[in-house]
Amino acid sequence: MNYIWTYLKRYPKYIVIDLVMGMSSVLINLGLPTIFAYIIDKAIIPEDTQLLYRLGALMLAVIVAGAAGRIMLSYVASKLTTLMIKDMRNDLYDKVQLFSHHEYEQIGVSSLVTRITNDAFVLMQFAEMSLRLGVISPMMFIGSIIMIILTSPSLAWFMLAALPILAFVIYFIAKKSRPLSEVQQTSLDNINQYARENLMGLRVIRAFTREKFQEDRFKNEVEDYASISGRLFKLMGVASPAFFHIIIWMIVLIFWFALKPIEAGELQVGNLVAFIEYVFHALYSFLMFSNMFMMYPRMSVSAKRLEEIMDMPISIEPNLDGITETETRGYLEFDNVTFAYPGETENPVLHNISFKTKPGEIIAFIGSTGSGKSTLVQLIPRFFDVTLGRILVDGVDVRKYNLNALRQKVGFIPQKALLFTGTIGDNLRYGKYHATDKELERATDVAQAKDFVEKTQERYHSFLAEGGSNLSGGQKQRLSIARALVKKPDIYVFDDSFSALDYKTDAELRRRLKEITTEATTVIVAQRVTSIMNADQIIVLDKGEMVGHGTHDELLANNEIYRAIAESQIKNASLGE
Known part of the structure; x- marks a missing residue:
């Protein structure tokens, strides 16, 4: 996350707008159930038509304001992540331009292409999700919990009982998904490598009639990638159905246990509707935040791969303060030059080369x-x-x-x-x-x-x-x-x-x-x-x-x-x- 924040903090104006729009959306979403409860209890049940119209107009205005806020939030999040990915890819490309042959050989050209394109895109997706859901979800969850307790303390224990179950599911999925994400990205590197070799060596492949061999090799790698991706997506796909089943069962139980308080006059119908809305908001915001949390391992793997590029030491520094002009031109001299490739100093490729021109x-x-x-x-x-x-x-x-x-x-x-x-x-x-x-x-x-x-x-x-x-x-x-x-x-x-x-x-x-x-x-x-x-x-x-x-x-x-x-x-x- 630090790697993403390095780029996001370059645009503080958009971050402030994103936070303001996020808080506005939370207040509006929490305000709607309260207004709706008031409409039911004070306008619909007593059949007060005038109050119903006034509250209906207020609710419509709040809905329009909420929609505008959501649109603005999505726009700002998209704008910010677009600027982030532009800067990120430019920095990565600039760093790659400084690489010597040694650095290219260490990472591999195909892997560099995958990192600058696919890994950077994964970070963009996570950043956009964080700027939208990551801002709203925690505030919505905390606000909903507060409103749940204020609306009906006797039913609030349902929410508290469900949280440990949800937290365990999130932790389990996140823990299992990280190693799969690492293998998935490595497999994608191999796919790009094989595709690059096939396209560049097309004439050689055809000359040796090795099309079938290359097809099988590429097909096997794609099948491995599909298998790994299938396992990862199945794991991630468990989350939403599990959460929605928990939400549905909670709503059923709330209705069941709310019958006696309603009969006794301890709980009004409008408050029950508002309570269910707050529970839904709390659990849904928890679900959205958990989706971001479950995506974190994959983002972490991609961020690590990009940081590896940015943190890689340059074996041949550009020496920006070095000499730029000389009095003479065209003179070349080798003075007892010995050269060995990095890591192979015991086996020099050149020995004591000397000449002048x-x-x-x-x-x-x-x-x-x-x-x-x-x-x-x-x-x-x-x-x-x-x-x-x-x-x-x-x-x-x-x-x-x-x-x-x-x-x-x-x-x-x-x-x-x-x-x-x-x-x-x-x-x-x-x-x-x-x-x-x-x-x-x-x-x-x-x-x-x-x-x-x-x-x-x-x-x-x-x-x-x-x-x-x-x-x-x-x-x-x-x-x-x-x-x-x-x-x-x-x-x-x-x-x-x-x-x-x-x-x-x-x-x-x-x-x-x-x-x-x-x-x-x-x-x-x-x-x-x-x-x-x-x-x-x-x-x-x-x-x-x-x-x-x-x-x-x-x-x-x-x-x-x-x-x-x-x-x-x-x-x-x-x-x-």
């Missing part, structure tokens, strides 16, 4: 799969932090930079090209929002994407589907490269970004790149020797260690691993011909 140079990394090439370049924009050593960009340790300023210096192009829903122009301007059309044209021309872009009907205004699924792999890769070129960073990082290009396009693109990157450092991770032959420096990695450093010709002459890679590719190319 200056603007206009191309440095390339090559090696077998798993040698640490991609991990190495991900350290430059601080997707991870080094374990030992340091990385210098323009003579400054990357950890001393303002994180946004550091990443503005780096243009990162991953192997798996990712485009966003929107136009081609929107995607190209992702790193430089105010880029002109001429800048887009120049970037696509260098990236060898201009021809296919201009063949589209609306050119740079052509709409891309989610993830750029209406483009080929090579087209997406070229647009990703163009996006980085539009940004004009100080350091270009190509993480095997030419893999989907044919040899001719690859060669032309690299030639054009060299023309426009004379003031920037270009870092290339490659699998093909032909992509890096003209690099100023080539570093050969093997099991995370530097086993070769030099130009193409030097490594061919002196490095067995590089020579073996080159010869195998030349041999494979010859066989392919």
Whole structure:
């Protein structure tokens, strides 16, 4: 509840209005039985028509005022919870934006989506119920108890006898529902994970004809979720029938035991009607409050999951007060860098990596799969932090930079090209929002994407589907490269970004790149020797260690691993011909 209150207290004006409307509704609802009792005893039984009309008009006015108050209460509660969920989701999204790869791996992308959508919605439902029923129910219950005692002390013991039974039912249901809620939310995480994997891996699934396997796996998880939800809803569904049966039996008993006081003239008919109304209000408000109480365990589970996101320590702080400007541009240095993933410090992925580059140079990394090439370049924009050593960009340790300023210096192009829903122009301007059309044209021309872009009907205004699924792999890769070129960073990082290009396009693109990157450092991770032959420096990695450093010709002459890679590719190319 503290987590919800953190957001609700931001809007004190609406909270005050909610409390005032709640108290008004309670007073009106408690006043109606009193007026009704007076009508029966003083107007209907004595047949006083004039008094009946006057009291009827008063009752109608009270009913209208009560309806207006209820409407206002519902509006304010909805408004307040809408503002709460807006702020909550914005804060969660902002926090997730600060996560490094390590935090994402800890929670999981599917679980994060579930928490920001489903768990936040559970909190919104509970908050709205609290602002409506949570405000009215306690006051209504206490007020009704007072009126019950004042109206007929001799019959009030029925109410007191029923309360322990109702309290036990609430406690039993709440205790049983919490563990079920936890399992239910975990199962929902799994459903989202399987759905996400199925949608993203649709082509692979079809290629391996594994549709039935995926269907069965998803179906089993959905059935587990349905089973858990069924048990939870059955448990929650017991409450209302049980409470209403108790209320009905209490009313029957009240009528039965009220016969003698009425015959003896100790209790008037109007007071009996009012007494039953008060009993109904007391028990119904208790029922409404119990529904909120029974929903509390589920809300508590969701709140805990959201607090886990908000309280999770950030492994890579944004360093808002860090360095934003440097005198030089395009210099990169690794100084005895060793890196191990969090929690695996005894098994470093990289060992004592050292090199220097200056603007206009191309440095390339090559090696077998798993040698640490991609991990190495991900350290430059601080997707991870080094374990030992340091990385210098323009003579400054990357950890001393303002994180946004550091990443503005780096243009990162991953192997798996990712485009966003929107136009081609929107995607190209992702790193430089105010880029002109001429800048887009120049970037696509260098990236060898201009021809296919201009063949589209609306050119740079052509709409891309989610993830750029209406483009080929090579087209997406070229647009990703163009996006980085539009940004004009100080350091270009190509993480095997030419893999989907044919040899001719690859060669032309690299030639054009060299023309426009004379003031920037270009870092290339490659699998093909032909992509890096003209690099100023080539570093050969093997099991995370530097086993070769030099130009193409030097490594061919002196490095067995590089020579073996080159010869195998030349041999494979010859066989392919």
